[in-house]
Structures are given as structure tokens and as C-alpha cells.
Amino acid sequence: xxxxxxxxxxxxxxxxxxxxxxxxxxxxxxxxxxxxxxxxxxxxxxxxxxxxxxxxxxxxxxxxxxxxxxxxxxxxxxxxxxxxxxxxxxxxxxxxxxxxxxxxxxxxxxxxxxxx
Amino acid sequence: xxxxxxxxxxxxxxxxxxxxxxxxxxxxxxxxxxxxxxxxxxxxxxxxxxxxxxxxxxxxxxxxxxxxxxxxxxxxxxxxxxxxxxxxxxxxxxxxxxxxxxxxxxxxxxxxxxx
Numbered sequence: 001x002x003x004x005x006x007x008x009x010x011x012x013x014x015x016x017x018x019x020x021x022x023x024x025x026x027x028x029x030x031x032x033x034x035x036x037x038x039x040x041x042x043x044x045x046x047x048x049x050x051x052x053x054x055x056x057x058x059x060x061x062x063x064x065x066x067x068x069x070x071x072x073x074x075x076x077x078x079x080x081x082x083x084x085x086x087x088x089x090x091x092x093x094x095x096x097x098x099x100x101x102x103x104x105x106x107x108x109x110x111x112x113x114x115x116x
Numbered sequence: 117x118x119x120x121x122x123x124x125x126x127x128x129x130x131x132x133x134x135x136x137x138x139x140x141x142x143x144x145x146x147x148x149x150x151x152x153x154x155x156x157x158x159x160x161x162x163x164x165x166x167x168x169x170x171x172x173x174x175x176x177x178x179x180x181x182x183x184x185x186x187x188x189x190x191x192x193x194x195x196x197x198x199x200x201x202x203x204x205x206x207x208x209x210x211x212x213x214x215x216x217x218x219x220x221x222x223x224x225x226x227x228x229x230x231x
Contacts, residue, residue, distance in 0.1 A: 004159070033218060043160075043205065045218035056218065091159055097217065105219065107152075107159035 002026070004108035006092050012114045018080040021111045024073055025094030033093040033105060034067055034077050043091070049075065050097055082115045089113070118143045118210050122222035125203075129196055130230050137191040137225050139180075139206035147208040149173075149182055149189040150219065154203045163191075163204070201229045 005024040013019055025032050033048040047057040049069045057067070064083070069075040079086055089112050093105040123138045141147065148167045152160040164173030169184035180191045189206060206222040 031217060035221075042223040043219075043221035045220070048218050050217070059218075093160075095217075104162050104165075107161070109157070109159045 004092055004094050004106055006090075006108035006111050008111060009109065010112045010114075012116065013082055014116055015083055016081045017115075018078065019082045019086075019113060019115075021077040021090050021092075021113070023075045023077070023092030023108060025075070025092070026106055027073070029094035029096050029106070030072065031095045031097045031105075032069060032075050033095075034075070035091040035093065035107075037089040037091060037110070038087075046077070079113075082113075084115045087113055087115050118147070118208060118220045120206050120208055120220055120222035122204075122206050122225050125224070125226035126228050127225060128228045128230065131198055132195045133229075135191070135193040135196045135200075135227070137204055137206075137227070139189045139191065139222060141187050141189065141206070141208050143187075143208055143210045145210045147210040149180070150207040150209070151178070151180055151189070151191050152205040152207060152221075154205065154224070156202075160205060196227075196229050198229045198231055201227055203227070 007022045031050050034046040035043050037043045046059045047067045052069045067077045089110045091107050091110045093107045095105045096103045119142045121140050150165045151163040153163045154160045164175040166173040166182035172181045178193045180189050203224045203226050205224045207219045
């Protein structure tokens with residue numbers, strides 16, 4: 001299994017620029033999660049999708065953040081415009097949900113974003 | 117809302133020492149509890165889990181017991197190895213919480229094992 005694939009692994013950008021993070025979940029998984037990890041706040045859930053539909057985006061910090069899942073094998077997290085306080089490691093995770101139960105979440109390697 | 121509290125790190129131990137990492141939680145419902153491990157430069161991996169009170173999760177010599185009366189899920193290992201050096205996260209999934217399928221994580225505990 002390829003596991004959850006994220007790209008890029010590292011991104012350095014200037015304040016005000018648009019940033020797009022990408023995620024390919026494990027084939028057959030129908031739930032996808034975006035998390036952000038910072039030293040100050042730890043790991044936070046930003047948004048999750050089930051069957052490509054956003055279910056809970058209450059963790060998305062501001063309107064500058066948006067996420068899409070156009071099909072079962074691809075999701076993006078976009079920040080526009082980016083700010084230095086967005087610097088963090090962004091993780092994507094996927095899992096299988098069946099019969100109302102969600103199974104283990106598998107995490108990707110993360111994208112380390114630095115906004116200068 | 118839901119929350120997870122872990123002991124602050126880093127925790128530094130010698131090889132073959134006994135390990136305990138404390139974890140307590142607050143949840144509105146009856147959560148499932150998890151320990152994840154993150155090795156340097158990698159994503160999180162599930163280490164063990166427990167889905168109901170008094171369940172014991174175990175894997176790779178690590179154990180944790182779901183204690184509803186003390187709302188705790190402490191991680192233990194009898195004899196640690198240098199290869200156990202990593203960051204350990206306690207987490208919960210509360211089906212009655214707002215983000216029903218998302219995980220709520222503790223801040224993480226950095227474990228350093230010295231030879």
C-alpha cells in the first residue's frame with residue numbers, strides 16, 4: 001500500500017502568496033481529515049470529509065483557509081493569502097467509515113509550511 | 117468541549133527503564149481512546165487503542181488501560197529501547213462531540229531514551 005500521500009513535503013512562501021497543499025488518501029478509504037500541528041497549539045483538526053462531502057469545518061481558522069475534495073482520491077487545502085502565523089506542519093489522514101463506525105486513521109508524512 | 121491532557125516533556129530515560137506517560141481526558145460522551153507515535157520527520161502512527169471502559173490496548177510492549185473512573189489512559193512500557201524515542205500523542209474520538217469522527221489530541225510528549 002502506498003499510504004496517504006501528501007505534497008509538497010516542504011513549502012516556503014512569502015506572506016500574501018497563495019499556498020495549495022495536496023493529499024491523496026488510501027484507496028478505498030472514504031473519510032479524509034486535515035490537521036495542523038504547531039508547537040503552541042499541538043495537533044488540531046481543521047476539516048473532515050466523508051464520501052467527498054465536508055462534514056465538519058469548524059476547525060478551519062479563518063476564511064483564508066479552504067478545502068476541497070473533488071473526488072475520492074484527491075483533496076486540497078488552500079490558504080489565500082498566507083500569513084506567517086500559518087507556518088505549521090499540515091497532516092492529511094484517511095480512514096474507512098462503514099455502518100456508522102470509523103476505523104483507524106492513517107496519517108500522511110505531512111507538509112511543513114513556512115511563511116516568511 | 118473535549119480535551120486531552122498529557123504530561124509535559126521531554127521525558128528522558130535510560131534504556132531498559134520503566135516508562136509511564138500520563139494522559140487524562142474530558143469528553144461529553146463515551147469516547148474511544150488512542151495512543152499515536154510520531155517518529156522524526158514522519159506522520160503519526162496508531163500505537164494502540166481502547167474503545168470502552170476497562171479495555172486494555174497493547175502493541176510493541178506498550179500498554180494502556182481505559183479508566184473511566186479516573187478519566188485516564190496512561191501509556192506504560194516495562195523496558196524501553198533507544199528505538200522508542202519519539203513523540204507520543206494521546207487522543208480521543210467522541211461520537212457525541214461536534215467533530216464526530218475527528219480526533220482530539222493532547223500536546224504530545226517527547227520521549228528520549230539514552231543508551
